[in-house]
Amino acid sequence: MCIAFPGKIISIEDDRVAVIDISGTRREVYLDLIDEDVTVGDYVISHAGYALHKVDEETARENLSYLKTIIESEA
């Protein structure tokens, strides 16, 4: 039930509502629970009609490349 997906913010409407694109599907999500500034183009992880977390692109990239380094060094 705690399923949530990263979606890209397409637009931000009045009343703290954003339209996001999740793999081609558009959905409205409320921004009431997001504690960071978000803007069009950001990725947010959303659940039950609410954005819960802004994905930090750099953190994501660094973690994946760190993982690849570890894997290579173990091989």
Add this chain to the structure above:
Amino acid sequence: MKYIDEYRDPALVGKLRDAIDKRARSIGRPLTMMEICGSHTQAIGRFGIRELLPEGIRLISGPGCPVCVTPVQDVDRAVFLAGLDDVVFATFGDMLRVPGTGGKSLQKARAAGADVRVVSSAMDAVTAAEKNGGKTVVMMGIGFETTAPTVASAVKRAAKKGLSNFCVFSVHKAVPPAIKTLLEDPALNIDGFICPGHVSTIIGADAYSMIPRSGRAAVITGFEPVDILEGILMILTQVAEGKKEVAIQYARGVSPSGNPLARALMEEVFVREASLWRGLGEIPESGLRLRDEYSAFDALKRFAVPVLRSAEAKGCECGGILKGTLSPFECPLFAVACTPHNPVGPCMVSSEGTCAAYYKYR
């Protein structure tokens, strides 16, 4: 899709598997890990993770499916509320087919004429209340810390709109108290926990500090194959090095301090109380009830729900399965009398219920 495809990279999955194999061999003894979250149970089945792992690593499922841990009494209360005159009962889809006493369910109540509607957000229920002025919309508030803040926000939005025909039947539960209960069991044979991803998005890493204190590894893990395998590798590393801590594999979805704003909203609307869990019994401070300030939105204050005579289905082993002491294959009803089409217990209903996931991917 960005942030999904790169975590399904077959080459990376293969290398991770080799690294896990090597690390597990260096530890040289069998290891057991528990995934707490139902979405992990489902992903592990779907991506065939169990089959990828070396023989000595056993994955067991914990009490992480909200509809599964909801006791039969609350299922019965939901069915009662749904059957009241002039009530629109709104629920997340998972709850619809969960059997209550004598096989009653929200789906059967709907077939008998109750106005039961599936929503994907509590705000859909608020909208339904605005459109159905003559009726009262009861939203079933179910789910862990991922979902509870969304329902809290919907209550606040309904209050701001001055809606008097919207209320919540809250059976929300908090995850850490259930983990504490598992850890208190001296028979618990678990080396590490695959901690939930999106619950942790809200509660952060500190909420699991009791796990390393009990001498076990804890890794907050994402839901793609690369995530889950990396989470398992990180648990192995903690075991190998003898250094237990709460680590975050799912860094793109979880910050160490979680989401304080969502937590504050949840705490503003809900207060903690003891709550009954299927399989685990009553756990202190694990339930979320609407605070007195929001009692106008509390379905249990608005409607007199009588004490119902509730009883679990005979022979159902969901309780032991939710504690991780039994595997679905050890339940005599599994895949015989109990199937996703005709479920006896809740673990066979929800797609992320342990039995449903084991059935589908067996």
